[in-house]
Amino acid sequence: MPLDIFGFRAMWSPNFIGVLVFIIVIYFLITIKWRHDFKNSTPLTRSEAANFIAAMILLYIIKGSPVNLLSHIMFTMHMVQMALLLLVVPALLIKGIPNYLWQFLINIPYIKPAFKMVTKPIIALVVFAALFSFYHIPLVFDYVKLEESLHGLFTFVLFLSGLFLYWPLLNTLEDQPKMKGLHKVGYIIANAVLITPACAMIIFAGSPFYATYTDGTVWMKAMALCVPADTLSGLTNLSGPELFTNMTPLNDQQLGGVLMKILQEIIFGIILARVFYEWYQNDRDNAEQITQDALLERQQLRENEYR
Structure with missing residues (x-):
């Protein structure tokens, strides 16, 4: 049966397009026309603009295009949507928003202490894995899928947890803690391991878990999240x-x-490759200093031995 029976609004979400266009316009006004109102502002780079636009386009594809409609019909598409929403869009936003804007947001009094807490590597890692796993418990999943406001809130919280997860890896702010190369590798591997049980539970199940994809009555109620009520009532x-x-x-x-596990491995593999490349670049560019530090450390060890 064709998807267009659900109508144009369900297929292409024109209201969501309007919201994203508005966000893009505000982004360019702030980063170009109004940037001098912010402390330590810098000119918008092509890389930042490209990352932000890519995040908005991808966000529309996964939450506004027929992909979103399919995610309520097929669990497969739901997991693809989750992988892109939680593991790709946050990374693009971190790289797409200039540092002076991040600095402005982070330094808001009520946000600063909370942000400092939730972006600590261990906390960010555990919270993301816990929320992802909790969301895919069948009882929780089916309940959230039937409550529009709760579904929107939970999705937003999951998205924020993905943002916090990537912050220790990707932020370039001078006064923000940064992870070293080897720590980044361990961090990425740990995240892959922590969400594996939830994926394994889904993959090796002997029967389907979710009523929102198996029970016709429950499924129709869940479809109200993306299909207008007047259209749905006629079907x-x-x-x-x-x-x-x-x-x-x-x-x-x-x-x-x-697919969730494969996409996660691909995305994390790309990030690992970038980490190793930056590691290699740093060692090559600072080879002389690294050698001097190593020799100095060795000399100090020898002096301590003779004492």
């Missing part, structure tokens, strides 16, 4: 998501878990 002949896919609910669920 009385729909029995369930099986009308739009040839996969069984169990295969759909298992494929979703596999």
Whole structure:
């Protein structure tokens, strides 16, 4: 059955396009026209603008295009949506928003202490893995999917946890703690390990977990999150998501878990490659200083031995 039975608004989310265009306009006004109102402002770079625009485009694709509609029909697409929303968009935003704007936001009195706490590597790591795993507990997942406001709030909190997760890895602010190369590697590997149990539970299940993808009545209620009520009320002949896919609910669920894990490994692999490259560049550019430090440390050890 074609997706266009749900209508243009459900397929393309024109209101969401308007919101994203408004955000983009505000972004360029702040970073170009009004940037001198901020302390230590710097000219907007092409890289920053490209990262921010890429984040907005990707955000529209996963939350405004037919991908969003499909994520309510197929668990596979839901997991692809989660991977991109939580593991790609936050990284693009961190690199797309200039440092002086991050500095302004972080230094807001009530935000500063909270931000400092939630971006500590251990806390960011555990909170992200815990929220992701908790969200995909069947009872929680089905309940959240049926409450529009709760679904929006939980998705936003998950997104923020992804932002906090990436902050220790990607931020370049001078007064913000930064992780060293080897610590970054361990951090990325630890995150991959921590969300593996949730993915494994989904992949190796012997039966489908989620009523929002298996029970026709519950599924129709969940579809209200992305389909206008007047359109949905006229679709009385729909029995369930099986009308739009040839996969069984169990295969759909298992494929979703596999794709989530594969996409996570690909994304983290790219970040690891970048970490190793920066590590190599730093060693090459500062080879002389590193050698001098090593020799000095060795000399000090020898002097201590003779004492």
